[in-house]
Amino acid sequence: MVRAGLRTTIQDLGRVGLAHIGVPRAGALDAASLRLANRLVGNPEDAAGLEATLGGCVLQPSHAMTFAVTGARCALSVDGRPREWGLPVDVPAAATITIGSASAGLRAYIAVGGGVVVPPVLGSRSTDTLSGIGPAPIRDGDVLPVGPPAGPPPGVDVAPYALPPTEMTVRVWVGPRDDWFTPEAVHTLCTSTYAISTMTDRVAARLVGPPLTRAFTDELPSEGLVLGAVQVPTDGQPLRFLADHPTTGGYPVIAVVDPDDLDSIAQARPGTSLRFRPM
Amino acid sequence: MRVLRAGRRGLLIEVEDPAEVSPWYLAFVDRRAAGLLDVDEIVPGAQTVLLDGVADLPRVAADIRTMRVASGTDPDASNHKTIEVPTSYDGLDLDHVARLWNTDRAGVAAAHSSIEFYVAFCGFAPGFAYLGGLPERYHVQRQSAPRQRVPAGTVALAGGFGGIYPRESPGGWQCIGRTELRLFDLRANPPALLTPGTRVRFIPVAVR
Numbered sequence: 001m002v003r004a005g006l007r008t009t010i011q012d013l014g015r016v017g018l019a020h021i022g023v024p025r026a027g028a029l030d031a032a033s034l035r036l037a038n039r040l041v042g043n044p045e046d047a048a049g050l051e052a053t054l055g056g057c058v059l060q061p062s063h064a065m066t067f068a069v070t071g072a073r074c075a076l077s078v079d080g081r082p083r084e085w086g087l088p089v090d091v092p093a094a095a096t097i098t099i100g101s102a103s104a105g106l107r108a109y110i111a112v113g114g115g116v117v118v119p120p121v122l123g124s125r126s127t128d129t130l131s132g133i134g135p136a137p138i139r140d141g142d143v144l145p146v147g148p149p150a151g152p153p154p155g156v157d158v159a160p161y162a163l164p165p166t167e168m169t170v171r172v173w174v175g176p177r178d179d180w181f182t183p184e185a186v187h188t189l190c191t192s193t194y195a196i197s198t199m200t201d202r203v204a205a206r207l208v209g210p211p212l213t214r215a216f217t218d219e220l221p222s223e224g225l226v227l228g229a230v231q232v233p234t235d236g237q238p239l240r241f242l243a244d245h246p247t248t249g250g251y252p253v254i255a256v257v258d259p260d261d262l263d264s265i266a267q268a269r270p271g272t273s274l275r276f277r278p279m
Numbered sequence: 280m281r282v283l284r285a286g287r288r289g290l291l292i293e294v295e296d297p298a299e300v301s302p303w304y305l306a307f308v309d310r311r312a313a314g315l316l317d318v319d320e321i322v323p324g325a326q327t328v329l330l331d332g333v334a335d336l337p338r339v340a341a342d343i344r345t346m347r348v349a350s351g352t353d354p355d356a357s358n359h360k361t362i363e364v365p366t367s368y369d370g371l372d373l374d375h376v377a378r379l380w381n382t383d384r385a386g387v388a389a390a391h392s393s394i395e396f397y398v399a400f401c402g403f404a405p406g407f408a409y410l411g412g413l414p415e416r417y418h419v420q421r422q423s424a425p426r427q428r429v430p431a432g433t434v435a436l437a438g439g440f441g442g443i444y445p446r447e448s449p450g451g452w453q454c455i456g457r458t459e460l461r462l463f464d465l466r467a468n469p470p471a472l473l474t475p476g477t478r479v480r481f482i483p484v485a486v487r
Contacts, residue, residue, distance in 0.1 A: 020401060020475055021405060021470065221324065224291070224322030246402060248324055258287055
């Protein structure tokens with residue numbers, strides 16, 4: 001990894017089943033894009049790859065391998081020659097792979113044939129940025145172990161993939177704590193436009209828009225959180241939890257994003273307008 | 280008891296009395312072990328149990344309403360191990376807690392080590408257990424401003440809970456002592472020493 005880029009971590013599909021001891025799930029935020037990148041290079045879908053925030057990485061393989069970039073749209077070149085995004089690319093040893101800054105979307109996924117085979121921690125190779133479990137975020141000059149290729153890549157011609165829009169409608173399940181808010185608050189959430197704030201990372205994305213007013217202000221006893229929960233702290237500005245979210249929290253959750261919309265919302269850049277539509 | 284929807288694949292079971300959480304949690308764990316419940320996560324909270332990644336949500340929601348769980352009891356001692364925590368009572372807030380409890384430093388150690396705690400739920404950090412069982416007369420408010428660095432192994436109190444910091448982190452709990460026990464070890468199975476339902480007893484090794 002010659003140049004790591006802004007924020008690049010190793011991700012697979014995360015650690016499931018440990019929330020009861022306080023271990024977050026982690027895993028690729030846009031899991032569909034990681035799965036696709038893995039399929040393109042002939043890996044099992046759950047192999048570990050790289051999640052590069054806004055792209056902008058340079059890699060140099062020690063031996064000939066196949067790689068693919070999906071997710072956020074990035075210009076791609078190998079030894080200065082442009083190559084196709086979203087397709088498997090064969091590269092010789094010591095080539096320079098340059099992944100440009102993302103022109104659309106937020107998180108690029110880089111898969112290599114054989115996968116990134118750092119030692120798994122608690123069943124996953126994912127970096128969990130909240131608790132620090134798993135490999136450290138990638139830095140310039142890091143050497144990453146790559147496994148033996150599972151088989152020849154499938155030889156896909158076109159990988160269908162929709163570019164992330166600048167305005168999104170997100171389906172939500174109202175609750176579980178909608179009764180902690182005024183009736184107007186749920187109406188406000190489902191009829192207003194919220195912008196994704198620049199305060200967004202792998203833990204949560206803050207949303208900017210009309211505040212959501214609580215019906216009462218008691219402290220909510222800590223309770224388990226699900227992926228996609230829209231939690232409302234005391235200032236009334238909602239935030240949406242992503243894969244590195246804490247396992248329990250003490251602010252009420254007014255709604256939960258439908259799992260089918262998690263991948264696309266993970267590609268929404270700060271400034272993107274969101275509308276929530278109740279299921 | 281109320282069953283709330285938490286997204287497409289989640290159910291949040293809310294109980295009246297926090298003492299009912301552990302029996303419900305353990306009942307769900309048993310049902311999963313018996314192949315009667317297909318879920319990704321069973322997560323106890325202060326007054327809730329979350330089921331996440333529920334495979335057949337309508338059926339599970341209906342089953343919950345027919346479940347009979349012994350309420351108002353602590354977890355069954357015969358099924359669950361007790362972890363003993365050797366503790367040096369020398370925390371930065373030991374004098375403050377002694378004043379609140381109307382006793383001295385040795386009195387805090389004696390009272391705290393006589394309480395039978397149990398792991399109510401986890402959170403805040405991997406392996407951080409909220410320990411229930413603290414009698415109401417011993418409840419203490421958290422500090423008005425959290426400390427930047429609380430060392431790993433710090434034994435502390437906040438509200439109605441006890442806790443032990445599994446690693447150095449910021450924190451606002453009242454620090455009364457410390458232990459050398461390793462609370463979270465990635466190579467152990469399970470990695471957390473204190474899992475929900477575990478009974479916990481503090482053993483004084485020094486009072487300074």
